[in-house]
Amino acid sequence: MNLLFSTVLEGGLKFPSDVTRKRGTGGGAREKMAFLRCRRDPCGVICLILTYFSVFYADYVVIQYVLIPAYSDSVWCTLHGSVFNLILLLLLACHSKAVFSDPGMVPLPDTAIDFSDLRSQSSRMNERGCEGWTVCSRCETYRPPRAHHCRVCQRCIRRMDHHCPWINNCVGELNQKYFIQFLFYTGMASLYSMVLVVSAWVWRIRNERGGDAEKEGEETPSKHLIVAHYIILLVESVLFGVFVMVIFYDQLVSIITDETPIEQMRNRLMIKDRASSSSSSSSTSSSQLPHHPSHTRKPKLALLREVFGRGSVFCWLLPLHSSPPSVGGITYSALPDYDV
Template sequence: MILRLDPCGLICVLMIYGSVVYADYVVTIWMVMPVFGNSVWGAFHITLFNTLIFMTLFSHGRTMFTDPGIVPILKNKYVYTELISHLFYKIRAYTHWTMCTRCESFRPPRAHHCRVCRRCIRKMDHHCPWVNNCVGEFNQKFFLQFLFYVGLSIMILSWIYDDEFATTGLKGPFGENAHHAKVLHSIFLSMECAVFGMFVLAVSCDQLGAIFSEETAVEAAQRRTKQVYKRGSRKGRFALLREVCGGGSLYSWFIPCSSPPVSRDHCVDRRKLNHIDI
């Protein structure tokens, strides 16, 4: 488990948690209770929405605290300068590993250096301040789940709001006339849903495009800079999604409990290193 102490990231995380708590408060106290009260249908709505809220926060926490794929660095600087520099030229011909000049790490293919984390990240897509972490090989699944549950929560919230407004109008949680307060809550919640909805739509399209093209945002930027043509992936879209979400059943793709498997293409056999003459 890791925790970035980036001030910008921590502020963004607090903003997300505050927005989620506020949305839960408005839905429960100002929408569901005036319509359904203590009925079974009211309990169903509250349970459903709070379950989605829990899954949203759970997947967000897994994205934030999971190691995205940090490439380890050597603690012994002498070993780095003398040994690894020699091994680099010996094995790069068939492993395509590279050496980072910023953090002094011997990194596998598709690993890139993050200026915020100050480390190289395996299959780094981007550094997201809203999760206070990089989105990389080991937490991209949780990031996709976070986007999915945020979008689903917005859809359920819109359905509850439409049903509630048609039934009770501008009544408060206890049936009283609460015109001004309810209008303010409705405006704030609508703005919050619009902002998060646009965020989820834009980032989801970006993430799915990166997965289906087998090209992270960092790699796409580097390709455009070098003006190199990108060939399409030979793998099917379902196979590409399985590489990110794991090889289990489709139900496990929606549960933020198991990390995606490590790609063997990014590993180097230790026996090859042991048989290199120095």
């Protein structure tokens, strides 16, 4: 029988009541299990603890061992402390939004659906022009174009970029903005802390050289403790700074090129398969090989606005909720009719 599946509005899937179903747990129960499985990921929990520990440790060292000893009698102590803590506050706000925001999970139906007939009709599906829509065998649901399944979250994510343990969540269509903002402010905090530590270290060396006669032979444990904190904070800032800047660059490139890392890897594999097939069999034409439909390329500014919002560029730096590309939520085209 021919079934016309309804349009997906506001990120929700609506299935007709006469679809062939099989016994299974409800969609709400499976969503809750997937959510708990993601949040209880051991690697993600450890990375979350490490992230917050690193942020608060950096703030403690900068205030206690950098600003107060070096700039206690100057207005620069208050100025640097306020700016650095503002950066950390924005960092934590963006990180919290990335952790607790929905990355764009494809909703599950109330009951599991039997897709055995649809999987055997993939060729007919392609003829009817629904190449963008796929069937996920793990979620047992239809997923819109550019959605991929996450093994950690056990869900399909719209325009999935990757699963990041540092936010214990997927980076997808709805929270990529907050993730990029988190990377940006982490890089700023790392660079700022390195500048403050180096300047304080130089100031301390100059003071010690100026008071050699009074402080000669004075090797107190506090001095070694301060130097140890300086070294640890410098190592932390360099490691985290380089790490987040590389990921920040990759994120911007994936937005501008309109290709997620998953899509880039898939396209490279397809090109390699076509090259190997054409070299092994010259008689086989390239048109007979499977070709994945490419989505329409948009201007770079339009692609950036789809992620960061359509407001002012200055609002892109704030963890504010940005309106989706279409009014009323993310809208996808309707699924064509299938023979079930």
